[in-house]
Each structure stands twice: as C-alpha cells, then as structure tokens.
Amino acid sequence: xxxxxxxxxxxxxxxxxxxxxxxxxxxxxxxxxxxxxxxxxxxxxxxxxxxxxxxxxxxxxxxxxxxxxxxxxxxxxxxxxxxxxxxxxxxxxxxxxxxxxxxxxxxxxxxxx
Amino acid sequence: xxxxxxxxxxxxxxxxxxxxxxxxxxxxxxxxxxxxxxxxxxxxxxxxxxxxxxxxxxxxxxxxxxxxxxxxxxxxxxxxxxxxxxxxxxxxxxxxxxxxxxxxxxxxxx
Numbered sequence: 001x002x003x004x005x006x007x008x009x010x011x012x013x014x015x016x017x018x019x020x021x022x023x024x025x026x027x028x029x030x031x032x033x034x035x036x037x038x039x040x041x042x043x044x045x046x047x048x049x050x051x052x053x054x055x056x057x058x059x060x061x062x063x064x065x066x067x068x069x070x071x072x073x074x075x076x077x078x079x080x081x082x083x084x085x086x087x088x089x090x091x092x093x094x095x096x097x098x099x100x101x102x103x104x105x106x107x108x109x110x111x112x113x
Numbered sequence: 114x115x116x117x118x119x120x121x122x123x124x125x126x127x128x129x130x131x132x133x134x135x136x137x138x139x140x141x142x143x144x145x146x147x148x149x150x151x152x153x154x155x156x157x158x159x160x161x162x163x164x165x166x167x168x169x170x171x172x173x174x175x176x177x178x179x180x181x182x183x184x185x186x187x188x189x190x191x192x193x194x195x196x197x198x199x200x201x202x203x204x205x206x207x208x209x210x211x212x213x214x215x216x217x218x219x220x221x222x223x
Contacts, residue, residue, distance in 0.1 A: 004156075031209065043157065043200065045210035056208050091156050098209050101147060104156035 002026040004105035006092050012111045013082055021077045021108045023092030032075045033093040033102060034067065036060070043091065049075065050098075079110075087112045115140045117214035119201050125220045129190050134217045136201030137183040146184050147211065148177050149200040157200055191221045 005024045034046040047057045066078045093102040116139045149157035161170040163179035176187045202211040
C-alpha cells in the first residue's frame with residue numbers, strides 16, 4: 001500500500017541553526033500538509049500546499065518557516081533559525097483531493113538543544 | 114474556531130470488553146469527521162471518514178457513527194493489538210486543515 005515517507009526520523013540541531021525536514025508524499029496525491037505534535041499535546045496544523053503554492057497556513061507558520069516542492073516527488077519544510085520551542089514531532093501528510101482523507105508519515109522528531 | 118473534545122482521556126479494558134469512545138465537535142460547517150489510530154512514535158493512521166449525520170462505517174472490531182454534535186467509535190470484543198491512541202479530527206468547508214482532539218489512549222489488557 002502506498003505510504004508517505006519522512007526523513008530523517010530524528011534530527012538533533014543547535015538553537016539558531018537551519019533545519020530541513022523531508023517528505024515523499026503518495027505519488028498520485030495533489031495536496032500536501034505539515035503538522036506538528038509537541039510531546040503530550042494535540043496534533044496541530046502548520047501549512048497546506050497545492051499547485052505549487054501555500055493554500056493555507058496557521059499562526060504557528062511564521063516567517064521562520066517555509067515549504068517547497070523542489071521536484072516531482074519531494075516536499076520539504078525548512079525552519080530558518082530554530083528555537084527551543086520548535087522541538088516537536090513533525091508530520092507530513094498528503095491527500096488526493098481536499099475532501100479525501102489525509103495520510104500521514106511516521107514523522108521526524110526534531111530536538112533543539 | 115473549530116473545536117474537538119475527546120473523552121475519556123484514557124480507557125483500560127479487559128480483552129473482549131466492548132466500549133465506546135466519544136468525540137464531540139464544534140465546527141462552522143462540517144466537511145468531514147475523521148478517526149485515526151496512533152501508535153507510540155508513529156504517525157496517525159487513517160481509519161474512517163464520516164460526512165453526514167446518521168452515517169456509520171465499520172472495519173473489523175471498530176464502528177464509527179456520527180450525529181450533528183458528536184461521533185462515537187465503538188470497539189467490540191477488543192484485542193490487545195487494538196491498544197493505541199485514537200484521534201478524532203474535523204475539517205470544515207472554509208479550509209483544508211484537520212483540527213484534532215487530544216485523543217483517547219486505549220489499553221486492552223489480556
């Protein structure tokens with residue numbers, strides 16, 4: 001069964017450094033998303049991406065964050081200057097259309113020191 | 114703002130003991146209600162989508178139902194492998210994002 005894959009599974013970074021999280025969505029899906037889950041808290045929406053542009057973003061997704069689809073298969077989340085509070089599990093998801101279920105990867109655990 | 118509340122926070126059942134998990138929601142115009150299962154250290158795994166009140170979906174020992182204010186996930190004769198956190202999420206017609214509840218951590222004791 002097709003699945004969303006994310007790399008790396010765990011990323012440790014010094015505060016202030018840039019980090020790029022990578023995702024390969026399911027191949028025939030058109031909508032892409034990033035969510036995060038701080039330990040012990042609920043899953044929170046960050047951004048959605050369709051037709052090579054951001055279609056929606058949350059208040060969390062400030063100027064430090066950016067997303068890109070550099071080629072036909074990858075979808076990336078970049079955090080420009082990481083903060084301690086960016087430590088969380090980051091999930092990528094994709095869906096065929098806006099009303100179809102979103103399928104999630106297993107996440108990247110980001111630890112900021 | 115959309116809100117999702119799940120109860121109970123945690124539930125321990127004996128193997129074979131049936132029960133229900135609740136998800137109540139407030140949303141401006143419900144596009145869909147989604148149930149996911151999440152195992153420790155993993156991403157949410159899609160289970161069901163419900164689109165309108167009265168709709169029901171079933172998969173093995175799980176059955177999801179929907180009313181205008183809440184959804185239930187019924188688990189019948191659970192097995193230890195059903196132990197996980199069950200997440201409820203909604204989308205509305207104004208946007209694409211999933212709004213999640215905090216989940217119910219289900220433990221099935223052999």
